[in-house]
Amino acid sequence: MKFSRAIAILLALALSAMAVPAAAQYPGKPVTIVVPFPPGGGTDTGTRIIAQRLSLRWGQPVLVENRAGAAGQLGADYVSKAAPDGYTLLMGNIGTQSINPAIYKKLPYNPDTAFQPVTLVAELPLVMLVNAASPATSPKAIIDLAKVSPGQLTYSSSGSGGSMHLAAAMFENEGHVQFLHVPYKGGGPAIADLLGGHVDMTFATVLEAIGHVKSGKLRALGITGATRSPALPEVPTIAESTLPGFNSISWIGLLAPAGTPMAIAERIANDVHEVLAIPDVRQQLITQGAIPVGNQPRQFAALIDDDRRRYTRIIQEKGIKAE
Numbered sequence: 001m002k003f004s005r006a007i008a009i010l011l012a013l014a015l016s017a018m019a020v021p022a023a024a025q026y027p028g029k030p031v032t033i034v035v036p037f038p039p040g041g042g043t044d045t046g047t048r049i050i051a052q053r054l055s056l057r058w059g060q061p062v063l064v065e066n067r068a069g070a071a072g073q074l075g076a077d078y079v080s081k082a083a084p085d086g087y088t089l090l091m092g093n094i095g096t097q098s099i100n101p102a103i104y105k106k107l108p109y110n111p112d113t114a115f116q117p118v119t120l121v122a123e124l125p126l127v128m129l130v131n132a133a134s135p136a137t138s139p140k141a142i143i144d145l146a147k148v149s150p151g152q153l154t155y156s157s158s159g160s161g162g163s164m165h166l167a168a169a170m171f172e173n174e175g176h177v178q179f180l181h182v183p184y185k186g187g188g189p190a191i192a193d194l195l196g197g198h199v200d201m202t203f204a205t206v207l208e209a210i211g212h213v214k215s216g217k218l219r220a221l222g223i224t225g226a227t228r229s230p231a232l233p234e235v236p237t238i239a240e241s242t243l244p245g246f247n248s249i250s251w252i253g254l255l256a257p258a259g260t261p262m263a264i265a266e267r268i269a270n271d272v273h274e275v276l277a278i279p280d281v282r283q284q285l286i287t288q289g290a291i292p293v294g295n296q297p298r299q300f301a302a303l304i305d306d307d308r309r310r311y312t313r314i315i316q317e318k319g320i321k322a323e
Contacts, residue, residue, distance in 0.1 A: 023263035026086055030061040033089045033254070036075025036096055038068045042207055042288065043252050046122055047091040049284050053275040071161075071322070072096035073107060080114035084259035086268060090115065093124075094163060094250045098307035102315045103161045103322045115255040116262075117300040119269035121276070122290035124250040125225030126167050126203045128238060129218045131194055134201075139171070139222045139242040142201065146177035154180045154199040156190035160323045164190060166311055167203040167224050167248040169318050174243045183323070194218065205250065206231050206289025225249045230286045252290075253300055265297045 033051055035044045047064050055062040067075035076096050082088035090096075092115075101111040128139055136142050146153050157164035160183050172179055182199050184190040187208050194202045195217055206229050212218040213232065222238035223229050226247050239246045254272065256265055273294035275281055285292045314320070 023267040027060045032063045034075045034079050035066050035091050036072035077108040080109040082257050084257040086264040090255045092255050093252045097304045102312040116260045117297050118254040118265045119272050120253040120293045120295050120300045122292050125223050127209050128221040130201045139238050143175045151178045156182045156199040156202045158187040159183050163250040164203045170248045231289050
């Protein structure tokens with residue numbers, strides 16, 4: 001037993017030593033980043049901004065491939081089965097990595113062991129919105145209205161278990177109120193019915209909301225993240241105005257198949273961090289409602305685990321089920 005353990009340790013050390021020169025030579029051919037959603041969404045847009053700059057930095061094509069379906073499961077499954085060499089990556093988000101494992105009883109891959117987290121690319125805070133005709137001017141006003149008429153205030157979402165739904169569910173829990181959920185098939189229809197006055201409020205991404213806020217058709221009551229959004233700096237966070245510690249955001253981040261050498265994961269993370277520091281890249285992401293981050297694999301892994309614990313608790317408490 002001791003002899004076998006010694007051999008295993010020596011083998012691990014040898015593989016680790018081999019990974020260092022492999023990382024120094026990476027990438028030696030085109031890299032594919034799989035987006036598990038259709039073209040045009042926030043995850044896809046952010047990926048294309050990063051891919052273009054990584055391609056220039058690496059001197060290799062960085063291709064973006066959309067493999068949409070099953071709330072991101074199809075694309076994630078494809079990457080989980082790819083070679084663990086850093087040449088096929090996943091641009092996951094909070095849904096694929098932290099929410100799906102909590103809401104789906106069975107996934108085509110093991111979410112605990114299928115991926116090597118690489119780096120958090122950007123945070124995507126949501127914004128709490130009401131129609132411009134609403135009497136509510138703050139998150140506290142919404143809580144006060146809800147306490148007068150429990151279960152009567154309505155909110156729209158992109159569907160059961162999505163980030164819009166879970167942000168509202170978290171607000172209910174922390175505000176000790178009850179709303180009526182009106183799910184739609186996508187964020188666009190959810191916002192359209194708020195514009196039409198058919199629901200009382202919604203939680204949407206800054207990218208989806210900013211045009212309507214700037215035009216005066218919708219009123220932004222609060223940002224769901226820990227800090228204000230650079231795209232809407234005049235809107236306070238819900239944490240600072242009403243519910244201390246409130247934090248319910250989406251995010252996008254790169255992952256590799258499990259078994260990808262840590263040296264390669266760290267090389268990618270460092271290069272993404274450098275790309276995110278480029279002023280016009282930062283500005284492009286901020287304009288999209290994102291907050292550029294860039295961190296190390298272990299930090300990103302900890303975020304995924306923490307968010308999964310938080311949302312699992314909410315999903316179980318609310319009895320939320322996938323559509």
